[in-house]
Amino acid sequence: MNKANVDKLEPSAAAPAGKRLRPRDAATLILLDRKGSEVLVLMGRRHAGHAFMPGKFVFPGGRTDPADGRIAVATDLHPEEEANLTAGLGRTSQARARAIALSAIRETYEEAGLLIGRKGAFTTARRDWQGFAEHGVVPSLEVLRFIARAITPPNRVRRFDTRFFSAWRSDVAIELPDGGPTNELEELVWLPLAKAREADIPDITRMILDELEKRLADDPLLRPGGAVPLYRRVRNHFTREIL
Template identity: 65%
Template sequence: MTRQELDAVESRELKPAARAIRPRDAATLILVERRAGEPFVLMGRRHRRHAFMPGQFVFPGGRTDPADGRIAVAGSLHPDEEARLIGEGARASASRARAIALSAIRETYEEAGLLIGRRQDFATRSAAWRGFAEHGVTPSLENLRYIARAVTPPGRVRRFDTRFLAAWRDSVAVELADGGPTDELEELTWLPIREAMKADVPAITRTILDDLSKRLAVDPTLSPGAPVPFYFMRAGRFRREIL
């Protein structure tokens, strides 16, 4: 896909930027559940007043806070998953990979009211993680799987270097009946992957759903250490590489 073709597809999703913007680390969590053998994923509709992708269905997620990496966990990332998240480059580190993974868990709590981890005492001074302490859940990274990575193309008013992680629904220790403490998402719903791909979703989300569907077909348990597709723009073309 060329830059012009991608701009046309994303014309409703992102506004152009007047200056170069460096992508910020972000993480998204795809919760998966099998029903009668068919994989379903959790999605929510963004409020229409939001400037970024208003009204579209997305997975819970958002920007990574480096402080997330200092939160205690009940279980660490699988070594193979950590190695792929660390990747290469000047900013690569285990602490950065940990922060990215934990931010996906935090955002899933904030936006969907789902606390991923183990039911055990948890203490923290971080206001962002106080909900886990209140509900007696220690976050855990052991069941997270790295599914894909995508960098928002240049020229957008917001740019993110997003890691798409996945976990099975049984990794959720507590489900809050009223959802999360923020109003980022509404209409939280579980959709079969094939239906989710037809919903009002961003172009990259549809691509990631297709990748996930194909991976589940050959790797139904989402085993650790699998190759990860990486989407980015270079020389005016949208590219896909394998990490």
């Protein structure tokens, strides 16, 4: 995929000529469920008023707050998942990897009202984690699987270095009936993978869904340590490489 095609992915997000932004860490969680022989994926429609990808169906997710890494957890990342997160392009410390993974869990609570972890006593001074304290859920990282990484091309108004994780619906300790405390996502739906690809989704989301389907075909249980693809632009070409 060349530069012209990359620029077509999100034309509304193009930055002024010559302006280059450093990508910020972000995390996304692909929550999965099984219904018979089908695998369903949770997606939400972004609010129409958002400047970034308005009206698109996406996975819950958002920017990483480095302070997320200091949140107490019931279980840490599986060693093979941590190894994948700290490997590859750039320097990702164990602390940074932990913060990125925890931000995926926090964003899933904030946007979808789903608390991933184990029931138990949990306290924190962090306001954006108070939902876990109120509902008695200790976040758990061992359930996360690192599926893919994608870096927004240069010359965009917003640039993210996004890690895509997956987990199963059975890993959710509590599902809040009214959703999360933010209004980032207007509509939450569970879609079969084939239907999800047909929805109004960003091109990179469709690519990640393809990666996920291939991995599920090889490993339906999504065991730790699977190969992780990285999508980024190199010398004006969109590339896929394995971390």
